[in-house]
Amino acid sequence: MKTESPHILVVDDHRDIRDAVTRFLEKNGLRATSAADAVEMDQKLSLGSFDLIVLDVMMPGEDGLSVCRRLAAPGSCPIIMLTALGDDTDRIIGLEVGADDYLPKPFNPRELLARIKAVLRRTERPETLAGALAGKTVRFAHWSLDVDRRSLVSETGVQDTLSNSEFRLLVTLLERPRLVLNRDQLLDLTAGRAAGPLDRTIDNQVSRLRRKIEVDPMRPKIITTVRNGGYSLACDVEITS
Structure with missing residues (x-):
């Protein structure tokens, strides 16, 4: 220790x-x-x-x-x-x-x-970044996430890696599919802090993640924006060992 x-x-x-x-x-x-x-x-x-x-x-x-x-x-x-x-x-x-x-x-x-x-x-404790998903493979939309490797693979075999902040945000959403989370909640869950009055951290991170996983980031189907609510992972999630 x-x-x-x-x-x-x-x-x-x-x-x-x-x-x-x-x-x-x-x-x-x-x-x-x-x-x-x-x-x-x-x-x-x-x-x-x-x-x-x-x-x-x-x-x-x-x-x-x-x-x-x-x-x-x-x-x-x-x-x-x-x-x-x-x-x-x-x-x-x-x-x-x-x-x-x-x-x-x-x-x-x-x-x-x-x-x-x-x-x-x-x-x-690095394992806490993945929470209950540590050691798992998570399938959502047309993607598969190997949580331990932080490796994102599309159904066509295209592979991408995630930065620390992208990984934390995606895992947070995957643990709560179809649940609407506002910016304050997401920042607390991913960064452990409160948002300032002009804090755009979550919006920027969502935009970057959309560019990696959405077919059309300008018309997102996976991470959707809920007006006056926040963001939601708008797809089902399948978790395997």
Whole structure:
């Protein structure tokens, strides 16, 4: 059983930010190490083990999106991206390439700490990401999901893989077929946090998932939108061992 406090790697080219974040995390019971850019980050990763990376998007040299795309993979160290305030493009791309969450700058350190704890809770026991579907194969519409492999295969044999956030969202919907879930419920179930007033995380994740599983993402038949309600998996689900 792991007894050490989680170790966080803070990657940001602004010294004031990374020093302040590092001190705040340490003050709140976490271990924290900082890096000024991707090169220093790679050095730190080669020398130690980390439980989560806080990664700025805008950095000299290799930017945060490129780093996230390179590092993100099922079972890898989770990543929280720091994005420019109001820059939806960076947030959407960050989630698409595998970030587990994002936080716009400027941010409240307490909110960052809450996001870190929420992501760590989800990844502490990887099997909980799949819940009751762990070890199962799930068939829905014209797709088959091997839950343990996170492998999505169409009835024609086309195979795709899912990012962490896509996987969590799909599993959440597969566990609740034909049930309407609003955005707050989905964000709580998939990210363990409440939505902000302008939070579009779930909408962005649904759009990305639709692009992978729908014949026509603009006219979705699998994940449907319920007006004034939320989203629903509008198909039957078959679960096999």
